[in-house]
Amino acid sequence: MKHKIKLLLVTAFVTSTAALHAQNIFFPTKTGTVLMFAQKDDHGAITGYLRQTLNAVEGSNDNMTIHYLYESMDKNHTTLVEVPCEMLIKDGMMIFDLKYPFVGKLKSSNEKIIGVTGTPLQFPNNLMPGETLKDAHMNANIARGIINVHVDVSMTDGKCVDIEEVTVPAGTFKSHKITQTVAITKLGSTDHTYVVSWGAPNVGIVKSETYDGNHQLLNSMELVEMK
16 A cells, blocks of 8 residues: 555655746646646556546636546546546645545445544745755555554655656656655555656656656656656
8 A cells, every 4th residue: 555655645745746836737628638647666567547637627816626537547548536636826835735646545445434634735935956845744544444553654855856858658748856755654564665757847747757766766667648
């Protein structure tokens, strides 16, 4: 479960990366835009896909709510889970609630969230190399039958380290390279991973890589189609 949650958190993180300008955010704003991402294991083999469909945009400029559908798919493009999500842009900040990845994961199991608290992902405008990001946290109580399980998630040490050109199947994008540490504590055990991601203006995520504590690649994700 932890690896699935971390992959969803990576998606949430890079698709909510900050803006250079309010009209140039790191997220699509055209209704009907569809992004398809391929998930890969540590050997580069495709294990599944993620599809993000933009359904509606309310507001404009520095104050918008973006509604989109997140779908987790197997490697045959069969949809396993659908989760309606929202991205809030307010006064030059992008805000994303960490509960969405958990809702998506738990929809495909017999577990359910019975309580969530914490601070959302927030990113400032004009993100530049060398700038650090605010930490994000979430505490969730999950009902697993008659047992309640407490899960704690933290996303820390976020930093924009560079601006690079990244080539993926969907094209070549000038992207902000961002690093961050993700820690998930469950049943008394804490799992740490290190995430490197690249986000492009008006697109969001184009590529991400997740490493374990020994800097060994666990999985990756890349944008394969945008329409």
